[in-house]
Amino acid sequence: MSSIQTLCRLQAVDQEWTEKGHRYQQIKARLADQSELEERRAAHERNTAQLLHERAALRDAELELGSLSTKAKAVDKALYEGGTMAPRELEAMRQNSEHLKRRISVLEDQVLAGMARVEELDATVAREGRDLQAFEATFAQEREALMAQYAELRSRLQALRAERETLRGNLAAPELGLYDELRAKKGGQALAPLKDGVCQMCHVTLPWHKAHSVETEGGVVTCEGCGRILYKS
Secondary structure: OOOOHHHHHHHHHHHHHHHHHHHHHHHHHHHHHOOOHHHHHHHHHOOOOOOHHHHOOOOOOOOHHHHHHHHHHHHHHHHHHOOOHHHHHHHHHHHHHHHHHHHHHHHHHHHHHHHHHHHHHHHHHHHHHHHHHHHHHEEEEEEEEHHHHHHHHHHHHHHHHHHHHHHHHHHHHHHHHHHHHHHHHHOOOOOEEOOEEEEEEOOEEEOOHHHHHHHOOOOOOOOOOOEEEEEEE
């Protein structure tokens, strides 16, 4: 393999390395990022905990409401039947009855509001559970596909690195130095094809002797326009 052929192959390897290396890093980052799954799980756990809290609060309110309702009925009955009680005792019992009824009214409102919150949260938790289950299944499938791509890319990058080291080892220091310099300056495109004596990158026409040297692979020739190493198209 001539120097020009080696340089052409090296450029192809370097370009593929850059492209596949970028994709490899993207996949690696995606595999490491489980933030959306964690956020969905955390939100579901928060709403589930809130639902349990609201259910407990509703149960307590219902129990207190039942107890006070029973007590209020007993007080009202005593008032109705308490004709022999002293006026002060009757007044105290009447105030107690009014206090119980006010508390019962507050509790009834709390129970109704609590039932609405529990119903809403129950529907939310159920929906989130279904959505989370579906998301986890999709997430697992996508992760499996990404893992396969990750392994394939890693294997290919290892092969490219080995080939790249071999190719660079087959080039003379001046050729390799020029290639690296041009690659850094020219956005990774150190070589340019030459067709009919014209550089296909900058469209400058080369002198006949230079074009002939490229066509016969008579050594490393650079374009007079863009400075890239030329190879026959």
